[in-house]
Amino acid sequence: MTLAVDDINFLQKLLADRTGHVLNDAQSYLLDSRLKSLVSAQGFETVEQLVAKTRASNSPLLQDQIAEAMTINETFFFRDMHPFEALQETIIPQLIESRRQTQTINIWAGACSSGQEPYSIAIVLREHFPELMDWNIKILATDISDEILARAKSGEYSQFEVNRGMPAKLLIRHFDRNGSTWTVKNEIRKLIEFRKVNLTKSWFFADMFDIVFLRNVLIYFSVENKQRILEQVHRSLASDGCLFLGGGESIIRLDVPFDRETNGQTSWYQPVPSRKMKK
Amino acid sequence: MNALVVDDSRAMRKILRSILLDLGYQIIEAEHGLDAIEKLKENDPFEIALVDWNMPEMNGLEFVQHVRENSDHDNMKLVMVTTETEPDRMVKALMAGVDEFVMKPFTPEILIDKLRLIGVSVNAGNQCEEL
Ligand SMILES: C[S@@+](CC[C@H](N)C(=O)[O-])C[C@H]1O[C@@H](n2cnc3c(N)ncnc32)[C@H](O)[C@@H]1O
Numbered sequence: 056m057t058l059a060v061d062d063i064n065f066l067q068k069l070l071a072d073r074t075g076h077v078l079n080d081a082q083s084y085l086l087d088s089r090l091k092s093l094v095s096a097q098g099f100e101t102v103e104q105l106v107a108k109t110r111a112s113n114s115p116l117l118q119d120q121i122a123e124a125m126t127i128n129e130t131f132f133f134r135d136m137h138p139f140e141a142l143q144e145t146i147i148p149q150l151i152e153s154r155r156q157t158q159t160i161n162i163w164a165g166a167c168s169s170g171q172e173p174y175s176i177a178i179v180l181r182e183h184f185p186e187l188m189d190w191n192i193k194i195l196a197t198d199i200s201d202e203i204l205a206r207a208k209s210g211e212y213s214q215f216e217v218n219r220g221m222p223a224k225l226l227i228r229h230f231d232r233n234g235s236t237w238t239v240k241n242e243i244r245k246l247i248e249f250r251k252v253n254l255t256k257s258w259f260f261a262d263m264f265d266i267v268f269l270r271n272v273l274i275y276f277s278v279e280n281k282q283r284i285l286e287q288v289h290r291s292l293a294s295d296g297c298l299f300l301g302g303g304e305s306i307i308r309l310d311v312p313f314d315r316e317t318n319g320q321t322s323w324y325q326p327v328p329s330r331k332m333k334k
Numbered sequence: 335m336n337a338l339v340v341d342d343s344r345a346m347r348k349i350l351r352s353i354l355l356d357l358g359y360q361i362i363e364a365e366h367g368l369d370a371i372e373k374l375k376e377n378d379p380f381e382i383a384l385v386d387w388n389m390p391e392m393n394g395l396e397f398v399q400h401v402r403e404n405s406d407h408d409n410m411k412l413v414m415v416t417t418e419t420e421p422d423r424m425v426k427a428l429m430a431g432v433d434e435f436v437m438k439p440f441t442p443e444i445l446i447d448k449l450r451l452i453g454v455s456v457n458a459g460n461q462c463e464e465l
Contacts, residue, residue: 131447133451136450136451214419215439215444217437218436218437218440218444219443219444220444220447220448220451222434222451223424223428223432223434223435224428226424226435227421227424227428232419232420232421235419
């Protein structure tokens with residue numbers, strides 16, 4: 056079934072206003088299937104009815120739910136693998152040297168979805184760096200969606216979710232099993248703070264980050280939004296900090312002062328040293 | 335590259351075969367551990383074996399123990415593909431020398447990710463999107 060142009064426009068605009076996502080016409084065929092469960096949860100028969108109700112009522116709750124349903128949340132443990140190897144082999148060892156004085160490491164996972172990414176980071180830290188036990192380690196994990204953040208916070212995953220990407224040895228060590236639900240152990244969970252942040256609005260964090268993961272989310276934004284978000288990330292990143300984007304993402308067309316570092320099979324971005332920057 | 339698929343279910347062997355075929359493997363099948371030991375003897379070295387746990391004649395754990403006690407197959411990666419998720423039993427299998435677990439049911443992506451994790455060659459395409 057295809058939606059009327061008018062309804063498609065309405066949904067595209069709603070998504071853009073709420074989340075900053077740009078959905079092109081070619082992607083609009085996805086609307087129907089993504090909204091299906093919300094349609095029935097709200098007691099409607101068709102997407103048209105849901106759209107009509109949302110227009111008539113102007114309900115912010117309904118608008119949020121629609122935006123949430125249209126958003127892609129796909130994620131899994133140790134996604135793309137190589138960034139986590141880079142943390143283990145290069146980046147964390149360097150930070151252990153350079154942060155010896157403060158014994159503090161701040162990490163941010165922006166757009167953390169259901170939490171697999173920040174938990175994977177925390178597991179790398181606990182698994183390979185016992186010397187960080189007494190350090191002040193903070194992983195801030197943020198996302199725009201309340202629903203997905205609640206899931207992330209619970210630390211509970213289905214067998215299917217842990218099957219995807221979580222090495223068996225780490226699963227056994229860092230999760231408790233209850234039937235077919237696996238729950239992240241407390242010593243991992245307590246490294247992470249979950250918070251709601253909309254990347255397309257302005258945000259401010261008290262800490263400067265040593266590592267930022269901002270993966271598989273910028274692809275949904277307009278060029279202007281990408282530019283603005285990366286400028287803000289740049290301001291929140293320590294001068295020797297590292298930014299990871301998704302496996303297929305790069306900043307080639309954008310004007311932000313990052314240098315690309317390539318190491319083995321992965322790349323990350325570091326702020327251009329200020330003496331090299333043109334004013 | 336040879337891959338050994340050990341499972342008493344013909345349907346499961348078929349699923350595993352089709353995934354591994356796409357990855358460029360030559361697949362040999364066995365119905366249980368004893369059969370698998372025969373297949374190891376008859377063929378060139380295997381890069382990987384995907385092994386079910388509960389099978390007649392010789393189960394997956396016994397097969398793993400046998401393989402790991404025998405230095406001929408040190409380079410072969412062993413992946414248990416099983417419904418077994420009791421952590422204590424998983425620990426036992428890992429100690430016996432299993433490299434990774436895939437819990438049934440699974441998707442091709444899950445299996446391929448796990449293979450990649452243990453450094454088995456999987457030739458998947460890598461598209462790049464510019465921002
Ligand atoms: C595809 S997931 C990526 C998850 C994880 N970073 C990864 O790479 O596996 C994209 C996530 O971005 C979140 N997101 C979308 N728009 C956002 C926005 N404007 N601000 C913050 N998060 C947003 C979604 O809720 C979703 O959880």
